[in-house]
Amino acid sequence: MENTYDVSMFALFVYLFLVIIPLWTFRWLHIKLSRELIISVIRMTVQLLLVGVYMEYIFKLNHPLINFAWIIIMLIVANVTILNRSGLKLKKVFTATFPAYIFTIMFCLVTFLIVFKPSVLLEARYLIPLSGMILGNLLRGNIIGLDRFFSELRKRETEYIQYISLGATRHEATRSFLREAYKAALAPQLGSIATMGLVSLPGMMTGQILGGSSPAVAIKYQIIIMIAIFITISISVLLSLILSRQIAFDEYSILREDIFQK
Amino acid sequence: MLKVENLTIVKQDKVILNNCDLKIRNGEKVLIFGDSGSGKSTLLKAILFFEHHSGGTVYFKGEKIDRQNIDSFRKNFVYISQKAPSFEGSVQEYLCLPFTFKHNQHNIPTDLKKYLHKLNFPDSILKQKYDKLSGGEQQRITILQSLLLDKSFFLLDEITSSLDENNINQVVKLIISDPQRSIISISHNKEWLDCVDTIYLMNNGKLQKKE
Numbered sequence: 001m002e003n004t005y006d007v008s009m010f011a012l013f014v015y016l017f018l019v020i021i022p023l024w025t026f027r028w029l030h031i032k033l034s035r036e037l038i039i040s041v042i043r044m045t046v047q048l049l050l051v052g053v054y055m056e057y058i059f060k061l062n063h064p065l066i067n068f069a070w071i072i073i074m075l076i077v078a079n080v081t082i083l084n085r086s087g088l089k090l091k092k093v094f095t096a097t098f099p100a101y102i103f104t105i106m107f108c109l110v111t112f113l114i115v116f117k118p119s120v121l122l123e124a125r126y127l128i129p130l131s132g133m134i135l136g137n138l139l140r141g142n143i144i145g146l147d148r149f150f151s152e153l154r155k156r157e158t159e160y161i162q163y164i165s166l167g168a169t170r171h172e173a174t175r176s177f178l179r180e181a182y183k184a185a186l187a188p189q190l191g192s193i194a195t196m197g198l199v200s201l202p203g204m205m206t207g208q209i210l211g212g213s214s215p216a217v218a219i220k221y222q223i224i225i226m227i228a229i230f231i232t233i234s235i236s237v238l239l240s241l242i243l244s245r246q247i248a249f250d251e252y253s254i255l256r257e258d259i260f261q262k
Numbered sequence: 263m264l265k266v267e268n269l270t271i272v273k274q275d276k277v278i279l280n281n282c283d284l285k286i287r288n289g290e291k292v293l294i295f296g297d298s299g300s301g302k303s304t305l306l307k308a309i310l311f312f313e314h315h316s317g318g319t320v321y322f323k324g325e326k327i328d329r330q331n332i333d334s335f336r337k338n339f340v341y342i343s344q345k346a347p348s349f350e351g352s353v354q355e356y357l358c359l360p361f362t363f364k365h366n367q368h369n370i371p372t373d374l375k376k377y378l379h380k381l382n383f384p385d386s387i388l389k390q391k392y393d394k395l396s397g398g399e400q401q402r403i404t405i406l407q408s409l410l411l412d413k414s415f416f417l418l419d420e421i422t423s424s425l426d427e428n429n430i431n432q433v434v435k436l437i438i439s440d441p442q443r444s445i446i447s448i449s450h451n452k453e454w455l456d457c458v459d460t461i462y463l464m465n466n467g468k469l470q471k472k473e
Binding site: 168251254 | 307310311312313314329332336337339340341342343344345347348349359360362363364365366404407408411417419
């Protein structure tokens with residue numbers, strides 16, 4: 001692998017200090033985001049430093065089992081984050097959505113065998129970054145999907161009751177809510193596929209080009225990852241909506257309050 | 263036909279419904295009024311078991327309702343709320359929506375236009391987008407949708423509050439017209455007063471019959 005030009009630690013920290021520019025604009029406009037910005041930047045730096053350290057090890061060890069263990073741990077973290085952000089109780093919903101995410105990731109990795117040799121795919125250098133990108137997007141899509149589904153269902157409860165009284169089953173009465181949540185989860189990704197390359201260079205492609213790949217190769221990877229992301233979101237959101245809906249109602253078809261945080 | 267006994271609902275230590283009794287015979291029309299927040303809407307939802315009962319019993323045609331027969335019990339009712347549902351698609355598709363449900367697939371309506379005329383809608387409205395209609399029009403279309411199903415019991419929560427006077431009269435007359443139909447209507451609109459058989463007042467979760 002060709003080496004990318006390394007940035008000195010000192011220069012990096014000097015660059016980090018540039019956040020005083022937005023901090024100054026916040027102050028000037030009396031926007032109370034300074035604290036949040038500082039905390040977020042510190043969190044990002046610490047998290048990335050940690051990731052950098054353990055990625056070094058994972059790449060050195062380069063053992064398929066360790067790689068898969070890493071994916072499972074990331075899936076757990078993703079599931080916890082998704083439920084927290086969409087206001088659902090971990091204790092009640094974790095086991096409902098987790099199978100959806102395991103299945104989706106495994107399915108997606110299998111589809112990669114169309115374009116990669118198994119020996120290549122199992123290498124940490126390929127498997128970890130590819131599944132990392134997919135997981136990040138799975139996270140985003142599912143937060144939107146679950147949040148939309150359950151908040152609309154709570155807000156428009158009378159609509160749900162109305163459908164049930166018109167003879168709908170629980171599934172039929174929630175169908176329009178499910179459809180709406182699914183669309184909301186897919187829409188941002190659809191938009192980014194259509195404008196890909198027009199304005200911004202996608203992050204993965206930029207990284208590969210900086211890393212020394214030819215643009216022709218980088219483009220192929222970008223197309224593969226975009227399709228993989230879209231497949232992942234479409235399968236995982238649909239499954240997690242269906243599986244969480246399964247446990248969301250009690251025997252009177254009332255939406256259970258105890259699956260929500262507060 | 264419908265008998266509600268000692269219905270009580272307590273939510274987070276707050277009494278929402280306090281020992282409510284209600285008896286409605288076949289074809290009876292009932293109006294409930296009272297301040298907002300007094301528990302009227304909760305009562306309608308509770309009759310259909312969409313609120314957890316803290317106490318009390320509901321009987322329908324002499325049968326006690328519990329989790330075993332709840333699904334078939336609910337199918338006797340139409341429930342309409344103050345705000346029409348949102349829906350993407352044409353008015354025709356919206357009117358036919360209940361007939362996409364398995365339960366209703368055998369009795370698909372043949373003459374939608376006949377129903378439209380009952381509330382003075384032109385035929386052309388069938389082709390229009392439902393979400394482009396005004397709130398009042400959506401509500402009247404929703405009322406027509408529920409009439410297509412030919413149900414015997416209507417639970418109506420402020421369904422005329424978004425309509426103008428002319429339309430209120432028309433809607434009330436249309437719903438009241440069937441002598442077989444039992445109705446519980448929550449409303450502040452005076453148009454209901456002359457058409458109903460019985461009037462109840464809801465006050466702080468207490469239901470009282472007005473003689």
